[in-house]
Amino acid sequence: AQTVTQSQPEMSVQEAETVTLSCTYDTSENNYYLFWYKQPPSRQMILVIRQEAYKQQNATENRFSVNFQKAAKSFSLKISDSQLGDTAMYFCAFMTANGGSQGNLIFGKGTKLSVKP
Amino acid sequence: AAGVIQSPRHLIKEKRETATLKCYPIPRHDTVYWYQQGPGQDPQFLISFYEKMQSDKGSIPDRFSAQQFSDYHSELNMSSLELGDSALYFCASSLNGLGQNEKLFFGSGTQLSVL
Numbered sequence: 001a002q003t004v005t006q007s008q009p010e011m012s013v014q015e016a017e018t019v020t021l022s023c024t025y026d027t028s029e030n031n032y033y034l035f036w037y038k039q040p041p042s043r044q045m046i047l048v049i050r051q052e053a054y055k056q057q058n059a060t061e062n063r064f065s066v067n068f069q070k071a072a073k074s075f076s077l078k079i080s081d082s083q084l085g086d087t088a089m090y091f092c093a094f095m096t097a098n099g100g101s102q103g104n105l106i107f108g109k110g111t112k113l114s115v116k117p
Numbered sequence: 118a119a120g121v122i123q124s125p126r127h128l129i130k131e132k133r134e135t136a137t138l139k140c141y142p143i144p145r146h147d148t149v150y151w152y153q154q155g156p157g158q159d160p161q162f163l164i165s166f167y168e169k170m171q172s173d174k175g176s177i178p179d180r181f182s183a184q185q186f187s188d189y190h191s192e193l194n195m196s197s198l199e200l201g202d203s204a205l206y207f208c209a210s211s212l213n214g215l216g217q218n219e220k221l222f223f224g225s226g227t228q229l230s231v232l
Contacts, residue, residue: 035221043205045160045223091159095221104173105152105221107159 002027004094006108013082014116020067021077021111023092029053031097034068034075035105040088048090051075053097082115089113119144121210121224129230130198138193138227142210148172149191150221151183152207160207166191167213195229203231 013019036048051059063080092108122141148167152160162175166185185191205226
């Protein structure tokens with residue numbers, strides 16, 4: 001069974017600085033997707049970034065980038081130039097790309113990020 | 118851009134009552150997923166549908182059922198509600214399962230409180 005581990009329950013960062021959130025996962029699958037979702041106090045679940053396992057290039061979305069290390073099964077999220085609006089719970093999630101289990105997103109326990117002015 | 122629409126936003130029920138949650142996916146999306154997020158917990162997958170057929174099943178109690186209709190909207194029916202069913206219920210949608218470059222988008226959720 002697949003598992004997702006986020007070892008940092010809480011983190012804080014000063015506005016405009018850079019922060020990295022850690023995520024490791026365990027799977028025997030070769031094809032899969034990895035995601036970072038942001039959940040602000042409104043509890044809306046917002047997609048931050050997505051990575052396909054077959055792609056060696058790390059995904060980037062504006063101030064958000066990932067460091068995907070497939071062999072190490074690591075998928076960290078780097079937030080550059082942190083903004084107050086980045087304050088939220090961040091969930092790392094895994095989904096197999098093999099048919100039959102699509103949609104079964106497996107989430108980590110989350111990291112609560114606080115951006116301080 | 119249109120997003121995933123869930124209704125109602127909030128729902129209060131008493132134990133043993135029934136509840137129906139509705140989800141309207143993003144236009145053209147044919148796949149719907151349901152998740153349950155308890156207080157302070159990570160979301161747990163319940164069930165998914167692709168082209169109106171159940172495609173995967175997670176930790177959904179037997180008291181719950183769901184279906185996807187011809188217009189691709191989905192409903193989650195919950196019967197004999199228990200206090201432990203109090204949670205935020207998310208619906209998400211995607212196009213053609215989760216094909217290349219496709220993404221899974223969540224609605225704002227329905228907060229169910231069982232008293």
